Amino acid sequence: MTTRSLDVAKNFDSPYEPYELPYLTKEQSLDLLLKKAFPYQDPTEGYPNNLSDLAKEFVEKCGGLPIALVVLGGLLSKQPPNEHAWREVMQKMNWRADASKVLLTSYEDLPFALKSCFMYFALFPEDHQIRARALIRMWVAEGFIPQINNGGTLEDTAENFLEDLVQRSMVQVKRRRPNNSILYCYIHDLLHDIAIRKADEHNFLTVSDDLRSCSRARRVALHGKELMEDANPNLRSLLCFNGIPNISRHRQLKVLSAVEGLKGFLDRSDRYEVLAPFRYLELQDCLDFNDFIGSKSLCFLQTLELHLTMSNLPESVWHIKTLRHVLLSEFSYSFGPPPSIHMRNLQTLAGMKPRLSWKYQRLPELPSLRELHMEVQDEFPWEVVVAFVGTLKKLETLTIRGVKREQENEIRENFKHVYFQGLDKWSSYGEFY
Known part of the structure; x- marks a missing residue:
């Protein structure tokens, strides 16, 4: 059979x-x-x-x-x-x-929600190696994933959706993590063609060389150095693989991913501020991230991923109640949440340093945190780190950069799922999240 x-x-x-x-x-x-x-x-x-x-x-x-x-x-x-x-x-x-x-019979056999997830693959270039967790967070931000009352998160359901597509042989796994979850995935060229065709039939998305012809598109992928001159009131998702144009006037954007550099991010002479209700924001080489701070654009943000060098993340970010994933560049660690703050939705926190103020004030409350990747400098009080990790009751994965052998053993006694990596062998950004 x-x-x-x-x-x-x-x-x-x-x-x-x-x-x-x-x-x-x-x-x-x-x-x-x-x-x-x-x-x-x-x-x-x-x-x-x-x-x-x-x-x-x-x-x-x-x-x-x-x-x-x-x-x-x-x-x-x-x-x-x-x-x-x-x-x-x-x-x-x-x-x-x-x-x-x-x-095509495989596509027609998909449940309704899975069809949207599959068509989303058309946004990525052919033969593109896709980070599974980034894809899952985009699905969640788009609202593709239904809430299932099984005690799991939306991300858990989305991961099951991805595994379902794999089991149906519609998505291929490039690499898995040690815990067997998918790290990278891709789809065959023929299935990519089907995703593009069905997405076009349903006006689901557009892959274009010229955004001036996509004024009514809801989701757009830019694979080259295209222009976006006119406002698009319908645009919900924008994936850019070679820099992005001015997005000041696109006020309905939920997903913005600029993975190969950010160019012409904002027109300084533009009288519009960034008002898009972002759910997913991924930026690289961005010098203008502060333009978002204090803006209404971050009120509903779920995922913030910054591949850039910056001194510290602005304090206002830690007050966004909807945040589920904060992923910062490994090249310049930022201080974690301030003391006493309560972030009940935060599941992933990567690229952070503990604060000395935690020693003298209350520790931040992160009851839903599952993954933590941080750097601890030599002079930092180790007992604060132990106390902080001890508050994370749902923690599944822990990576600490810069620990000593005796410190590593102390953590291992209390947590089964712990991964340590030395300063000289710090893995690439995408290996963990």
């Missing part, structure tokens, strides 16, 4: 564990392609040498996906075995549409 759903395979009455088919290697792909292209002969004997390079090009385009290779091989089997005929197939590439028809 074969199925695209791992759940179906697991529930099948069999004494054996399901075998999850991986993508084919280039050698396996070439072998399958030639068997389908030359079904009545041994391709290793009757295979024309002048088609060798073309066959390898076809294999590259199929990306190891068996259904694509089978459909393409069947198409080639109807053609004369010569370079001209095969090049015509290469130019027309009708086989992609045939393969897509098969894969």
Whole structure:
């Protein structure tokens, strides 16, 4: 029995564990392609040498996906075995549409909420390696994830959604964490095409080279150095992979991700202030983050991720009651929440240093914190760190940079899920969150 759903395979009455088919290697792909292209002969004997390079090009385009290779091989089997005929197939590439028809059934079988999550993949460039947790937080910010009364968070439900897409073979896992959660994921080119097509049909999002033609788009991905000159009253999400344009006038933005630099962030002569009701804000190389501070744009913020160098995070950020994730650059740690502050929704806090004022005043209250990644300098009172960690009853993952061996052992006695990394081997930003 074969199925695209791992759940179906697991529930099948069999004494054996399901075998999850991986993508084919280039050698396996070439072998399958030639068997389908030359079904009545041994391709290793009757295979024309002048088609060798073309066959390898076809294999590259199929990306190891068996259904694509089978459909393409069947198409080639109807053609004369010569370079001209095969090049015509290469130019027309009708086989992609045939393969897509098969894969489209997987999309149609998705529940309504999962369809939105799948179409969201169209915002990312083809073959892009996506950070799973960033994707999950975007889904939550967009409101795709329903509240389920099972004691878990929206992020837990979103993670289950992502695993569901993986089990259906619609999303591929690039790498997992030690706890088996997904670190990086991606989708095959053919499925990426389907995501773009369905998103276009439903006016769900737009991937554009010129935002002047996207004045009514709700979600936009910029993969180049495009312009955004006119205000878009409908724009909800903007993902930028090569700098972003002026966003002062786009007042409905909920998700803004500028992962490759921030250019022309605000027009200083613009009479508008930033009023967009951000839920998810990810910025890199931004010199104008302070333009947000004190603005109404942060009142509903859920995720703040800053890949930039700054001395300290402004105090007003810690008073945003909706904050769920604060992820700061590892290049310049900022002081954590001030004493006595209560942040009941905060689940992730990364890139922080403890405050000395915690020793003399009340510790901050973070009852929902699950992940903590911080730096402790040599002269800082260690008993304050121990006391602070002791208040985090839901803590699952702890990373402390700069601890000594005896300090590490003291923490390990009380927490089972602890990860320590030395100053000389501090892992990259995305490894943890």
